[in-house]
Amino acid sequence: MSGNVAIRVKELGKKYHIGGTKEKYYSLRDTVANAIKSPINRVINTHIDQPSTDFWALKNISFEVQKGDVIGIIGRNGAGKSTLLKVLSRITTPTEGEVELYGRVGSLLEVGTGFHPELTGRENIFLSGSIIGMKKREINYKFDEIVKFSEIEKFIDTPVKRYSSGMYVRLAFAVAAHLDPEILIIDEVLAVGDVAFQKKCLGKMGDVAQEGRTVLFVSHNLTAVKQLCNRGLLLKDGEIVIDGSSDNAIKHYLYKDNSISSKIQFPRKPEKLAQFLSTCVCDIDNNPSSEYTCDDSIVITAEFELRHEMRDVYFGATIQTPDGIRVLYSDIRDEGINPKKIVNLGINRISFVIPPRLLGPGNYFLKIDAAIPQQGILDSTEFICNFNIKDFTTIRGDNRVGFFSTILPWNVEYLHSYDNSRSNI
Amino acid sequence: MLLSLKIPPVSNNGPSNLKTIIRPPKKWAPLNLQELWEYRELLFSFIMRDVKIRYKQTGLGFLWAIIQPLLIMLIFTVFFGKLAKMPSDGIPYPLFSFAALIPWTLFAESLTRSTTSMVNNANIMTKVYFPRLIMPISGVLSPIVDFFISFCILIIMMVLYGFVPTITIILLPFFILFALITSLSVGLWLSALNVKYRDFQYIIPFLIQIWLFSSPIAYSSSLLPEQYRFLYGLNPMAGVIEGFRWVLLGTNPPEIMILISFGVVILLLIGGLFYFKRMEQFFADVV
Numbered sequence: 001m002s003g004n005v006a007i008r009v010k011e012l013g014k015k016y017h018i019g020g021t022k023e024k025y026y027s028l029r030d031t032v033a034n035a036i037k038s039p040i041n042r043v044i045n046t047h048i049d050q051p052s053t054d055f056w057a058l059k060n061i062s063f064e065v066q067k068g069d070v071i072g073i074i075g076r077n078g079a080g081k082s083t084l085l086k087v088l089s090r091i092t093t094p095t096e097g098e099v100e101l102y103g104r105v106g107s108l109l110e111v112g113t114g115f116h117p118e119l120t121g122r123e124n125i126f127l128s129g130s131i132i133g134m135k136k137r138e139i140n141y142k143f144d145e146i147v148k149f150s151e152i153e154k155f156i157d158t159p160v161k162r163y164s165s166g167m168y169v170r171l172a173f174a175v176a177a178h179l180d181p182e183i184l185i186i187d188e189v190l191a192v193g194d195v196a197f198q199k200k201c202l203g204k205m206g207d208v209a210q211e212g213r214t215v216l217f218v219s220h221n222l223t224a225v226k227q228l229c230n231r232g233l234l235l236k237d238g239e240i241v242i243d244g245s246s247d248n249a250i251k252h253y254l255y256k257d258n259s260i261s262s263k264i265q266f267p268r269k270p271e272k273l274a275q276f277l278s279t280c281v282c283d284i285d286n287n288p289s290s291e292y293t294c295d296d297s298i299v300i301t302a303e304f305e306l307r308h309e310m311r312d313v314y315f316g317a318t319i320q321t322p323d324g325i326r327v328l329y330s331d332i333r334d335e336g337i338n339p340k341k342i343v344n345l346g347i348n349r350i351s352f353v354i355p356p357r358l359l360g361p362g363n364y365f366l367k368i369d370a371a372i373p374q375q376g377i378l379d380s381t382e383f384i385c386n387f388n389i390k391d392f393t394t395i396r397g398d399n400r401v402g403f404f405s406t407i408l409p410w411n412v413e414y415l416h417s418y419d420n421s422r423s424n425i
Numbered sequence: 426m427l428l429s430l431k432i433p434p435v436s437n438n439g440p441s442n443l444k445t446i447i448r449p450p451k452k453w454a455p456l457n458l459q460e461l462w463e464y465r466e467l468l469f470s471f472i473m474r475d476v477k478i479r480y481k482q483t484g485l486g487f488l489w490a491i492i493q494p495l496l497i498m499l500i501f502t503v504f505f506g507k508l509a510k511m512p513s514d515g516i517p518y519p520l521f522s523f524a525a526l527i528p529w530t531l532f533a534e535s536l537t538r539s540t541t542s543m544v545n546n547a548n549i550m551t552k553v554y555f556p557r558l559i560m561p562i563s564g565v566l567s568p569i570v571d572f573f574i575s576f577c578i579l580i581i582m583m584v585l586y587g588f589v590p591t592i593t594i595i596l597l598p599f600f601i602l603f604a605l606i607t608s609l610s611v612g613l614w615l616s617a618l619n620v621k622y623r624d625f626q627y628i629i630p631f632l633i634q635i636w637l638f639s640s641p642i643a644y645s646s647s648l649l650p651e652q653y654r655f656l657y658g659l660n661p662m663a664g665v666i667e668g669f670r671w672v673l674l675g676t677n678p679p680e681i682m683i684l685i686s687f688g689v690v691i692l693l694l695i696g697g698l699f700y701f702k703r704m705e706q707f708f709a710d711v712v
Contacts, residue, residue, distance in 0.1 A: 016710065031622070090447060090554035092709040099447035110552045116474060118481040123474075130470040132553055 005102060006183055006214040007065040007088070012097035014058040014083050014238075057083040059238045061097070065231075067182075070215040072225035072246050074253050075235035077382050081218045082187060084235070085109060088216065089185045103182030103214070106133050110187070112172030117161035121152060121171055124160055128175045142178045149204075150174035177204045183214045220383075222250050223323045254322050254363075254386075263288040264384050274310065274378045277303040277347065279368060281387045294357055294391040294405040301351040302368050302381065306343050310372060313343040315350055318367045319359070320383065327359065327403045343370075360405040361391040361398045450706035456698055461556045468559045468566075475538070475567035490571035491578050494526040501526075505643045514645045514676045520586050524673050525642040525666045527579055528604045531572040532662055533633045535605060539564030539612030540629050543620045547712040557705045558698075561616045565609045572601070583673070593672040600668040603690070607661040610690050613697030617704040620712050641666050647677065658685030 058080045065071055073081050086092045088099060089107030114131035115124050125146055129139040139146075147153055150171040152163070160168055186205075205215075205228055219225050225232065225246055232249025234242035242249045262281040269275055279302040283289050292298055300317065319328040330352060332341055343350075350368075365383040372378060391397045391405055480486045498519055505511045506518030513521035542564035543550065543557070550557065583590070619625040640662040641648075649657055657663045658679070664686030667679035679686075 086551075086709065087447065090445070091551060093450045093706045094447060096449055099445075101443075101445040101447070103443055105445060105554075107553060113552045114549050116478060118478045119474065123477065127470050127474055130467050131549060131555070133555075136466050 004067050005064055005100075006067045006069070007063075007102070007216070008100040009061055009063050009088075010098045010100075012058055012061040012084075012087065012099060013056060013095050014080075014087060014092070015095040016055045016057055017053055056238050058087070058094070061238075061240055063233065063240065063243055065214055065216070067103075067214055068212045069231055070229045071217065071231045071233060072229035072249070073216065073218045073233045073235060074220075074222070074225060074249055075241075076384070079235040080238040081235055082109075083238075085185055085187050085216065085218055101183060104133075105183045105185065106179045106181030107185035108132065108176045108179065108187065109185070111169060111176055113176075115160060115168070115172060118159055120159055121147075121150075121156040121163075124171065125175055128172065129178075132176065132179050133181065134179060138180070146174045146178050149177060149200075181213070183216070185216045187218045220324065222254075223325070226250060226323070250322075262290040262385060262387055264381070266381075270307075272379065273308040274304070274306045274313070274370060276368065276370065276379050276381050277305055279303075279366075279381045279385055281366060281385050290387045292387060292389045293393070294359070294361060294389055295393055297356055298354040298387065298389075299351060300354065300366060300368070300385075301349060303347055303349050304343065304370055304379075305347045306345050309345055310343075310378075312373055313370055313378065314373070316369050316371065317352065318369075318383075319354075319364050320367075321403075322363050322365065325403075327364070328354075357405050357407055359389050360400055360403050361389050362403075363388050450703075452703065453699065454702040454706060456702055457556065461558055464555055464559055467555055468563055471559060471563035472567045475563065476570050479567075479571075487571075487574055490574045494523065494530050494575050495578070497526055498523045501643050511644050512648070514647060514670070514674075516670070516674050516676065517586050520582055520588065520674065521645075521670070522643060523579055523582060524670050525640075527572065527575050528600065528665050528669050529637065529640065529642055529662065530575065531568055531601075532604045532608050532665070533637070534568035534571065535565040535608035536612050536615070536633065537629055538567060539608060540615040540619055540625060542612075543616045543708065544623070544626070544712065550712065551709050557708060558701065561609065561612045561701070564616070565605055565612055569605075579673070588674060590673055591675055593675070593678075596668070596672045600665055600672065603668070603686075604662070604665045606694060607665060607686075607690050610693035610697050613701045614693070617697075617701045620704065620708050636660070636662065645670075645676070646679070646682070655681040655685055658682035659689055661686040661690045 061080075061084065073084065075081050083092075085107070086109070087094050088101070089105065089109065091107075091109070112128060114128045116127065119127060125143065126136070126139055129146075130136065134142075147156055150167075150173070152167050152171055155163065155167065160171065163171070205217075205224075215228075217225065217229060229246040232242065232244060232246035233240055234249040234253050242252045263278065264280070265278045266276055268277070280288050280300070281290065282299045282301060283292070284297045284299060286299065286301075302315075304315075306313065315332040317328075317330045318326055320326045332350070332352075364387055366385040366387070367381055367383045369380045370378045389405075391400055394400070394405070394407070480489060483489060485492070501522045502519045506513065506522070511518070516524075539561035542560040546560055550560070615625050615629065639660055641657075646654060646657050646663055646667050658681065664679050664683040667676070668683055670676045671678045
């Protein structure tokens with residue numbers, strides 16, 4: 001008997017061949033060519049000039065999950081979170097190690113898996129429901145509930161290609177939220193929909209956790225992890241760094257992970273069409289620093305390399321709190337499209353200034369994205385730069401609440417003297 | 426049994442005693458046909474999806490299912506029947522060719538769809554687990570609706586030509602099944618290969634064209650010298666097509682030919698199943 005264990009992971013490892021299995025399409029020609037080359041290579045033994053291209057996305061992962069645990073898995077992009085979920089939900093096989101799962105497993109790695117634009121909302125509920133693992137009987141039983149949750153009753157017989165993106169996501173989530181397994185594996189599903197709907201979903205997920213179900217949850221939304229999970233796993237470079245309370249894992253992720261700093265250099269990836277080379281949070285004299293006062297100007301710079309002729313590249317910066325609340329978004333086009341702000345082939349330096357007395361005291365994370373209209377993001381720095389702001393000058397100082405430290409011009413105007421007769425009226 | 430989905434309709438269902446073990450890929454993966462059976466509802470959902478979306482936003486809709494074989498029949502009748510005066514075993518040429526085109530269209534469509542099924546549904550396969558065999562199987566089964574529509578046309582034609590089928594017609598389901606299994610046995614190989622080598626997407630139309638002319642559709646297998654005719658069974662579709670003509674139109678039965686076809690298909694099918702199962706373990710990483 002397994003006792004109370006829901007998931008047992010033993011020395012799990014997953015290896016990818018870079019430039020091979022993961023990124024490149026095979027073509028018959030290559031295989032034929034390799035088949036001819038490899039015996040020749042073997043004979044002359046030219047292994048030296050072929051550098052090892054193996055990449056371990058997961059290394060020696062071992063942990064156990066008790067029934068009813070809600071575990072948040074956090075870590076930077078490329079830390080192995082998604083690979084771990086893919087192995088656990090049996091989409092891909094591990095290279096070594098073993099996993100035991102006790103109970104029915106359901107995985108939601110995407111909202112709207114299997115949705116087909118030509119089919120109506122009703123048809124998609126049945127299709128997507130059965131793809132994620134529900135029986136027809138079960139969908140029939142939950143159908144009204146799903147429709148009600150999605151708030152699209154009127155359009156249930158309209159093809160989903162006519163839906164707005166919000167409606168689409170709501171319906172898709174409604175289906176997913178009614179999946180009812182004993183072990184639920186979720187990847188970033190909450191990063192969708194409008195705020196009101198997100199709250200509803202968080203509530204629904206809270207229900208899931210309270211019903212004693214085991215949940216594995218990957219997210220960049222640290223607030224959600226904090227609220228929902230009783231345990232946290234912090235992954236870094238495919239290995240578990242912290243396996244403890246979710247608070248502990250989050251704190252470690254935010255403050256102790258030494259890859260967070262004010263200046264970051266990114267490794268060059270020549271296969272990318274465009275890439276950030278570095279990003280820096282500097283003071284007004286261009287010295288990288290992570291400590292500021294509310295009265296400092298903070299200069300954000302980034303070096304960006306464009307390797308391929310592309311038009312209309314633009315940048316956007318997001319500043320968020322450790323809880324994942326977005327405080328500020330700024331777009332290079334905010335002041336209108338300016339020919340001086342065009343990115344040219346080669347290395348470009350972009351910068352902007354956060355003026356004094358804008359952000360309130362606290363800890364902030366910064367992300368810069370490069371994108372093309374309608375085509376999406378070319379490259380992103382992710383929330384890797386981090387800085388602190390303190391307020392020394394005002395009376396309230398660091399005890400100020402809210403996101404801003406802007407000093408607003410208060411005013412007191414003398415109207416007239418205290419009048420005894422007024423109080424008698 | 427690895428993963429069962431016997432979920433009662435009510436939520437708070439009691440704990441199940443299921444155990445799933447995930448291990449690194451093996452060279453010979455078990456077929457696990459029981460698991461496949463447990464997923465039969467999903468298979469049905471995929472088939473329904475493909476049937477529903479097939480003629481969405483087309484003006485003619487399901488008419489397309491009959492236009493294609495009818496037009497080919499017309500061309501074959503004009504060129505092979507009237508001009509080249511091909512012998513047709515004493516059957517009116519349009520009926521002779523249409524009775525062959527119907528199982529052929531089913532086979533060709535099934536094969537094409539099962540070959541592309543894995544790549545076309547890659548976005549689903551990289552997000553959720555289910556036995557991957559469902560994909561090529563649903564590809565094979567979804568054209569069956571088209572088949573029955575054009576089969577009705579064949580019945581109408583038989584009535585018009587005054588053909589009354591004999592008792593052998595009870596064997597028809599066997600030949601339909603045989604056509605489907607033939608396309609599955611080839612489709613398993615090609616769908617697995619197509620995940621790794623997209624070349625097969627381009628090979629398919631070409632392969633089907635060659636296969637069309639090497640099958641007895643425009644002509645009869647009685648054109649072949651009698652002592653070598655059984656070898657024609659190496660092309661399983663020859664057995665299927667002659668079988669169709671036999672049970673519907675009363676031509677000569679494809680005796681030995683069908684046995685050889687049967688052997689070929691069983692070998693292809695078993696090989697295909699194991700090859701597919703073996704490749705399945707890498708699909709999500711390669712697709």
